[in-house]
Amino acid sequence: MSKIEHNDSIIGRKYADLPGQGAEKGAITLPGERAREPEAGEESILLTTLETAMGWVRGNSLWPMPFGTACCAIEMMSMLASHYDIARFGAEVVRFSPRQADLMIVAGTIVDKMGPVLKKIYDQMPEPKYVLAMGACATSGGFYRAYHVMQGIDEIVPVDIWVPGCPPTPDGLLYGILKLKEKIERGEIRR
Amino acid sequence: MSTPTRFSSMPYTGPAPTNRSPYIPKGVDAIDKRGEEIEAKIAAPYVTSVPGQDLPTFIVEREKIVEVLRKLKEDTELRFELPVDLFGVDYPRRPEGRFDVVYQLYSFKNNERVRLVVHTDEDKAVPSSLPVFQGFDWFEREAWDMYGIKFDGHYNLRRILTHEMFQGHALRKDYDPAQRWLLTEKDVAKIVPVVEHHPEDSDFEQVTLNLGPSHPATHGTLRIVVTLDGERIIGADTEIGYLHRCFEKMSETHTYQQVIPFTDRLNYCSAIINNVGYCMAVEKLLGIEAPPRAQYIRLVLSEFMRIADHLVCIATNVLDMGALTNFWYLFQPREEIYQLVEACCGARLLPTYTRVGGLSVDAPANFLDMAKTLVKKLPKHIDDAEKLLLRNRIFLQRVEGVGAITRESAINHGYTGPCLRATGVAYDVRKAHPYMGYETYDFDIPVAEGGDTLARTLVRLEEMRQSLRILRQAIDRGLPAGPVIVDDPYVALPPKEKVYNEMESLIYHFKLIMHGIQPPVGETYFQVEGGNGELGFHLVSDGSKNPYRVRVRPPCFAVYQAFRKMIVGQTIADAIATLGSLNIIAGELDR
Numbered sequence: 127m128s129k130i131e132h133n134d135s136i137i138g139r140k141y142a143d144l145p146g147q148g149a150e151k152g153a154i155t156l157p158g159e160r161a162r163e164p165e166a167g168e169e170s171i172l173l174t175t176l177e178t179a180m181g182w183v184r185g186n187s188l189w190p191m192p193f194g195t196a197c198c199a200i201e202m203m204s205m206l207a208s209h210y211d212i213a214r215f216g217a218e219v220v221r222f223s224p225r226q227a228d229l230m231i232v233a234g235t236i237v238d239k240m241g242p243v244l245k246k247i248y249d250q251m252p253e254p255k256y257v258l259a260m261g262a263c264a265t266s267g268g269f270y271r272a273y274h275v276m277q278g279i280d281e282i283v284p285v286d287i288w289v290p291g292c293p294p295t296p297d298g299l300l301y302g303i304l305k306l307k308e309k310i311e312r313g314e315i316r317r
Numbered sequence: 318m319s320t321p322t323r324f325s326s327m328p329y330t331g332p333a334p335t336n337r338s339p340y341i342p343k344g345v346d347a348i349d350k351r352g353e354e355i356e357a358k359i360a361a362p363y364v365t366s367v368p369g370q371d372l373p374t375f376i377v378e379r380e381k382i383v384e385v386l387r388k389l390k391e392d393t394e395l396r397f398e399l400p401v402d403l404f405g406v407d408y409p410r411r412p413e414g415r416f417d418v419v420y421q422l423y424s425f426k427n428n429e430r431v432r433l434v435v436h437t438d439e440d441k442a443v444p445s446s447l448p449v450f451q452g453f454d455w456f457e458r459e460a461w462d463m464y465g466i467k468f469d470g471h472y473n474l475r476r477i478l479t480h481e482m483f484q485g486h487a488l489r490k491d492y493d494p495a496q497r498w499l500l501t502e503k504d505v506a507k508i509v510p511v512v513e514h515h516p517e518d519s520d521f522e523q524v525t526l527n528l529g530p531s532h533p534a535t536h537g538t539l540r541i542v543v544t545l546d547g548e549r550i551i552g553a554d555t556e557i558g559y560l561h562r563c564f565e566k567m568s569e570t571h572t573y574q575q576v577i578p579f580t581d582r583l584n585y586c587s588a589i590i591n592n593v594g595y596c597m598a599v600e601k602l603l604g605i606e607a608p609p610r611a612q613y614i615r616l617v618l619s620e621f622m623r624i625a626d627h628l629v630c631i632a633t634n635v636l637d638m639g640a641l642t643n644f645w646y647l648f649q650p651r652e653e654i655y656q657l658v659e660a661c662c663g664a665r666l667l668p669t670y671t672r673v674g675g676l677s678v679d680a681p682a683n684f685l686d687m688a689k690t691l692v693k694k695l696p697k698h699i700d701d702a703e704k705l706l707l708r709n710r711i712f713l714q715r716v717e718g719v720g721a722i723t724r725e726s727a728i729n730h731g732y733t734g735p736c737l738r739a740t741g742v743a744y745d746v747r748k749a750h751p752y753m754g755y756e757t758y759d760f761d762i763p764v765a766e767g768g769d770t771l772a773r774t775l776v777r778l779e780e781m782r783q784s785l786r787i788l789r790q791a792i793d794r795g796l797p798a799g800p801v802i803v804d805d806p807y808v809a810l811p812p813k814e815k816v817y818n819e820m821e822s823l824i825y826h827f828k829l830i831m832h833g834i835q836p837p838v839g840e841t842y843f844q845v846e847g848g849n850g851e852l853g854f855h856l857v858s859d860g861s862k863n864p865y866r867v868r869v870r871p872p873c874f875a876v877y878q879a880f881r882k883m884i885v886g887q888t889i890a891d892a893i894a895t896l897g898s899l900n901i902i903a904g905e906l907d908r
């Protein structure tokens with residue numbers, strides 16, 4: 127699978143005309159597709175690669191599995207709740223079953239006792255799966271350089287996005303999820 | 318696995334600069350006198366009172382501790398019924414035994430406390446106090462886990478906070494704070510709950526089911542193993558420690574000011590209350606008091622935090638029962654409370670706003686206006702939430718009579734806070750031992766009867782209203798003028814302008830950063846009313862810049878230990894509803 131080389135991941139819609147007038151031309155460019163003049167007769171056809179289309183779909187419908195353990199989980203709940211509202215980005219279908227999720231948000235300190243649990247849940251998630259490490263603790267153990275705290279979850283699972291902060295603000299976490307979405311749409315994540 | 322990095326190639330080996338003057342508590346004469354009275358009442362040769370402490374303190378001979386506890390509990394005039402705390406302290410190479418086991422009891426009748434100290438050693442077991450106080454069950458297990466103190470006669474003395482493969486005892490002074498041990502899946506111990514009674518004529522097989530630690534209804538880090546007969550729970554066990562972040566060890570390796578951010582992360586739903594509790598404990602040890610303006614802001618924010626804490630508790634409790642509307646609805650006012658906190662210090666959830674001796678910065682100019690707007694807005698949210706709950710038949714049917722605990726059992730298990738008040742005991746630290754001027758405010762302690770999930774929800778709803786009542790009075794009084802931190806160069810950093818312009822201040826700044834606050838040698842205990850009950854800090858100072866021992870008395874820990882008994886005989890759905898109403902915050906439970 128080739129890597130897609132350019133950065134504007136959000137789909138560029140070329141609505142030159144008033145709404146409703148240009149739309150029927152079907153002039154939508156997906157990432158990875160070069161903008162070009164439509165040839166006669168192909169105005170309602172959309173050309174892209176399968177993986178780009180899949181990436182676009184995946185990125186826009188993440189199903190998070192919240193692995194919240196500590197203080198960060200409270201801020202994650204804030205992000206899920208009405209004020210910040212993750213539903214705007216299509217990731218509100220929170221699944222507590224790893225079998226139905228593709229994004230694991232590790233929010234909070236992971237201690238050594240929790241390690242095997244985290245690993246098991248990660249293993250149970252179907253591919254493709256992504257991991258977001260929220261906060262200093264999940265990233266590096268935070269300020270707990272201590273006898274029972276894992277010094278970052280990448281000791282046991284691969285991580286796609288790290289969100290800094292202690293705790294990250296809900297907007298920070300949203301930004302992290304959007305960044306992950308871009309990464310997925312660019313097709314950068316391979317495992 | 319790892320050893321601490323040493324950054325300097327030439328470490329300083331001289332004695333640490335320390336403050337060797339002893340701590341003299343306020344009103345020490347009266348306390349000593351009361352101590353003598355109690356000693357006379359127990360009238361036993363194996364009890365010696367220790368004068369000069371902040372609570373009546375006695376050294377008790379190891380073999381006799383259970384007897385003394387029983388006497389204190391059953392004496393009709395003393396009635397020390399509430400087991401508050403039990404923990405260890407390590408003094409390596411001390412001739413009379415390496416460890417101290419410290420017990421603290423509270424008497425509702427006389428509103429007073431005692432502290433009992435037992436000297437013991439690695440190989441000398443202390444008789445278990447479970448026959449007298451059920452509430453010391455997990456506390457004894459913790460002392461075993463952290464110090465290796467043996468308790469004779471404890472039914473289940475195994476590790477509680479650390480994992481199965483952990484070697485050594487982490488809070489001993491000779492344990493390297495960064496030494497970790499690996500746990501893999503195959504090492505995880507199997508838990509089989511004890512089944513007390515499986516009916517002969519049951520149509521069902523016994524099934525053992527594991528809930529958590531990653532389960533939507535166990536809030537992330539609690540593990541419950543239940544044995545079922547059909548749908549009924551006939552045996553249950555709980556495992557904790559999935560968020561044991563070594564708070565107490567970390568406190569010993571940091572200076573007094575540096576511990577404050579760690580306290581935020583205990584009960585992270587009401588972080589400011591923890592800040593206040595810890596800082597006031599250190600202030601008590603130092604014999605100082607924060608200025609009135611700082612006390613006022615602390616009080617206002619504490620009450621807002623209490624409301625936020627109860628909101629989260631109720632919202633997540635009903636969320637676990639499937640009522641999503643409340644969750645959306647109750648998280649909104651919480652956001653607004655956080656905006657106020659953010660305006661004060663720039664952080665939302667974990668503000669680390671207080672400092673020893675006051676606050677880090679002054680509140681913004683529109684602090685009172687913001688508070689006023691909030692206080693106007695909140696009642697509507699609380700009323701609406703109440704209507705959404707109490708007019709909802711499904712909710713009522715799911716909580717009435719569910720997860721009940723009797724008053725005696727609650728007291729015996731060391732319950733405090735809303736869970737105790739739901740059984741009809743009007744005990745609130747803000748009334749019993751007023752601090753920050755709570756005695757000057759007019760408010761009631763809501764109590765409910767029954768001790769079930771509904772009672773706990775009702776108490777929380779009413780407590781939010783009482784908090785609003787305090788807030789209204791506070792706002793009417795207005796913000797006192799003056800500084801927000803004490804003017805004491807040995808405690809508070811001098812203001813930045815002075816540091817840049819005056820030699821004297823620069824030196825104080827340097828000294829305080831390098832050598833920290835150095836409280837006098839001694840021990841003290843201070844308690845505040847947290848979101849979940851009595852949150853206490855016991856500090857032991859050896860006069861150096863790091864605390865010798867910080868013990869936090871976590872209300873959740875005492876509350877949660879009775880959970881496995883509360884759910885036997887009920888269904889899983891009831892257990893979930895009960896769990897939510899106890900408001901177990903893992904950060905505080907496991908520390």
Ligand code: SF4
Binds near residue numbers: 196197235263268293
């Ligand atoms: S990063 Fe900070 S807020 Fe998040 S879990 Fe760790 S200590 Fe708590």
